[in-house]
Amino acid sequence: MAQVLPGRGSARKGARSPTTEVAAVTLPLMVGIDGSEASLEAVDWAAAESLRHGVPLHLVHAAVPEHAASGLVAVASARARRSAPAARLSDEVVHEEAAAALVAKGRNAFALVLGSRGLGDLAGLLLGSVSLAVAAHADCPVIVVRGGAEHRQGRFGSVVVGVEEGEGSDTALLFAFREAQVRRCRLVAVHAWSVPVGNPGPPGLSGYALQAGRRPPAQVLADKLAGPAERYRDVAVSSEVVEGSARRALLHEASRADVIVVGARRRHGHVGLQLGLVNHTVLHHAPCPVVVVPAL
Template structure:
């Protein structure tokens, strides 16, 4: 049995927009859609699930749909469901005292603890309805790229759209104007120019998904700014997340937070395997 795409709902309009997006995403990938409402006992929960289920069927009539109401802490329950999920999806705003934040407290807690890709559905209808034909992925130097890049390629493949791979770099502050004496470190740096970092990250997935058209962007400047600017014309923005050494939580850095809080389109944070 295929693992499901799980959507957390709370009755907010943002969570129903997430249901719309997730229903179509589940159909693209041929996986079931599972709606989860985690609450303290609430007599309105069944009505909320019913409304969300009807919305999912309207967005994607062929989706395989299931649902459940959980009676425990929302973040913990969603993280638990994510241990056997294709992805976890939430809306960009939630109900409750923190509804004014760009991303609710539940969403941030889930993003930091998820074992599977975590998607926050952001942006207006033009972004949620895949009108741009682009998936953007951020590529950093070092570990943690592989899973996110593979995820982004798979998304571009099922959407039959272009993949835009962005790698941004900065010259270290105070770097000497004259090159340092030759050393193993310097030679390795020369072997790993920004272009080579990007090419290396894309080589394997490009072979696996030869039909995906890839656009490469190597930019000198902050990666956060580069990704948000590229996402202005994208249907989905994808970034990776490293795991904290010795911890189960993810190391959500400035780039991850910028994407989750400010991306103009749906954004996915993909844990490093």
């Protein structure tokens, strides 16, 4: 299940061909730590996740000042070892601004895991500024660990994924299937839709009938699920087609989920992703860990 990174070195010494060889390197699951309780909860969650996927766990503390960095990392490492003694653990300190450093580290990561709040965040914030910035700019999946113990410890047996028409959620859907497989739990695929504004249709004709005249929403979801379901045949899937707000539908399903997965589109002509209203709502309000997966 681990992702692989092509090797970038020169050809092996003594090789007959000048062609660069490609070596498979297991990408680590990286956790941003800052000493806050939220980041330590993220360490606990990530330690278990690294074992599920069979990838190394790498703790990163990124901050410009060096004060107490080694002690902070030692505490987080000890916590990871208690949570998952079998995890392949490493750590490092990066003396750079946190969000930029974590985004850079994410270029060679299986995923980046962050707490929902940091030490420096204002009390009124629903989501920490670093977590939001990283989610908006990272090239790899970003996981923000939210919610109480029952959601963080996998007691619901459910992974939820938002599915939209087009290609924006395709990579997220694959991530969600894989997550459900390693957790051995069910996948709930949610597709929300609404009638276009200014197109009320004939009197008495329901919104679903209007939409079905073009392409039934249930068919949109079924078509999206067909390929991944064939690949992950052992994953039990339930489909939820909802007329109305995608934000409301996803938060409703997240209330009984261990993880919720959403896709993020890349902005044309700009660096980073387009975190729309759905992404922001889930990141700020979901009662369980949230995975934001960039579209390829």
